[in-house]
Amino acid sequence: MRYAYYPGCSLKGTGKAYEKSTLALFTALDIELVEIPDWNCCGATAYMAVDEIASAALSFRNLVLAQEMGMKKIVAPCSACYLNLIRAKKIYLGNGPAREKLCKALEKANLEFDCSALPEVLHPLQVLTEDLGIEKFKERVKRPLKGWNLVPYYGCQVARPYDGYDDPVYPVKMDLLLEAAGAQVISDYPLKTRCCGGSLTGTIENVGIRLNFLLIKEAKKRGGEAIVTICPLCQFNLEMYQGKMEEKFRMPVLYLPQVLGLALGLSPEELGFQHLVYKPHMEV
Amino acid sequence: MKFKRTIRYEGELDRSLYYYMLSLPEGEGIIRCIQCGTCSGVCPLSIYMDFTPRKLIALVREGFSMDVLSSFTIWLCSSCYACTVSCPQEIKITEIMYALKRKAIEEGVYPRRFPVPVLAREFFQMVLRNGRSSESLLVLNLILKTNISKALSYVPLGLKLLKTRRLSLKKERTPGASEVKAILEGLKEGGP
Secondary structure (H helix, E strand, C coil): CCEEEHHHHHHHHHHHHHHHHHHHHHHHCCCEEECCCCCCCCHHHHHHHCCHHHHHHHHHHHHHHHCCCCCCEECCCCCCHHHHHHHHHHHHCCCCCCHCCCCCHHHCCCCCCCHHCEEEEEEEHHHHHHHHHHHHHHHHHCCCCCCCCEEECCCCCCCCCCCCCCCCCCHHHHHHHHHHHEEECCCCCCCCCCCCCCCHHHCCHHHHHHHHHHHHHHHHHCCCCEEECCCCCHHHHHHHHHHHHCCCCCCCCEEHHHHHHHHHCCCCCCCCHHHHHCCCCCCC | CCCCCCCCHHHCCCCCCHHHHHHHHCCCHHHHHCCCCCCHCCCHHHCCCCCCHHHHHHHHHHCEEEHHCCCCHHHHHHCCCHHHHHHHHHHHHHHHHHHHHHHHHHHCCCCCCHHHHHHHHHHHHHHHCCCCCCCCHHHHHHHHCCCCHHHHHHHHHHHHHHHHCCCCCCCCCCCCCHHHHHHHHHHHCCCC
C-alpha cells in the first residue's frame, strides 16, 4: 500500500510526535507514506473566517500535487487538513457559485490536473481500519497493552461533517483498534467527539481551557489513565493547558499511532514519547 | 429607577443580513429553521454565548442584523459541526457562522484587538507569504498584538514546549510558495 502523505503545518511543529509515530507505525505495517514535497497549508479554520474560496484553493493545490506524484490516495493525519482537503474536493465537484470562483483561481495559477481522478482523502484511522483492516493489525501485535485503561478521544472534525465511515457523534473505529492492541478501552466515554475548542485556547482562553478541563475530568472519572487522540490540536490543548486548569490532572495525552506502535513492539523513542509532557506510567 | 429598552420597534429592524444569508448557498437553509433548539442543545459552547445558535438564527431572520454581527456568539463557534450533523432541517449552521464571521470582518464590527479576527488575519498573511504556517511564530505574534499584558502567563507553556522539544521558531516555507501566492492573488484580482 502506497499513499501520498500530507503532513500539514502542525505535524512539522508542535505535533512532531504525531508525525514521528505515524511514520514509524506505517513503516512497521509495510504501508508506504510518501510526503508531498512542496505541500502548502490547508487553510485551517482560521482561513475560512476570512475567505472561503481561498481556503479551498489552497487545499486543492495539495490534491493536484498528490495527483502529479501518481497517487490515488492522500493521507492527512490532522483533522483540519483532512476536513479542508475534502471540502475543497466537494466544492470542485459540486456546482455552486463557489466552484466557479475556485476554477478561476486554479486556472490563473496554471494548475493542470485530471479532474476525473482527484485523489481520495483519508485519515490514518481509515487507512488502518479499512485499507489494512483491524484483523490484519491484530495479527501484528507483539506486545499487547494489557491493563492500559485508555480513553479514545476523536475530537470533532475527523468525525464530521464529511466522514461517513463512522458515526459522527459516537464513532467506534479507534476503540476497536485500541482493543486490538490489547488495551482496556473506556468505550462509554460520552465526550468522544465533544470539541476541545480548537484555537479558542489561544483566543478566548478561559472558555478554551474550560472545554478541555471538562474532557479530562470526565476521562479521569471513568478510570482513564491516558487519553488517546488523533488530532494535533486536540493533543496540544489537552496536554499543554493542564497546567492552567483548576485541578492538576497530569493526564497523559497520547497519539493513536504512539499507542499502536508500542503494541507492535516499537520503542517509545521511535514513537516520539520524548515529546510528551506527561509520560504514561503503565508498563509495556 | 432607570429602564433600558431591550426590544426593538419594527421601524428599527434591518433585514439586509437575512436577505444576504438567503443569497448564499450555505445560508439559504436559514428559512427552514423551525426553532427547535437542537443546535443550542448540542453546542458545547452555547452556555458561554450571548445568543445561542437557535436564537441567533431567529435574530437574523427578524432583522436584528447589528446585534448578530457584533455578538460574541459567532467568534465562540469553534466549527465542531455538532449542530450541522444534528439539525433536523439540515441547515448548515457551522457554515452560517463562518459566513457571519466573514461579514463581521468585512464590516469591521468586532472589538478592537479582539483576538479571533486578529488570528485569522495573521494566519492569512503568513500563508500568503510562505505557503505554510509556523505555529509558534503565529502564536507569538498573536500574543504581541492582542494580549501583551498577559504575555508572562504564557511562559510556563513556552517552557513546556521547549522542554519537550516542540518549540520551533524556524519560519516554515514551502518550495511552492510562489505558486501559492499566484493562486491567492488570482482570487483577489477576480474579485469576490
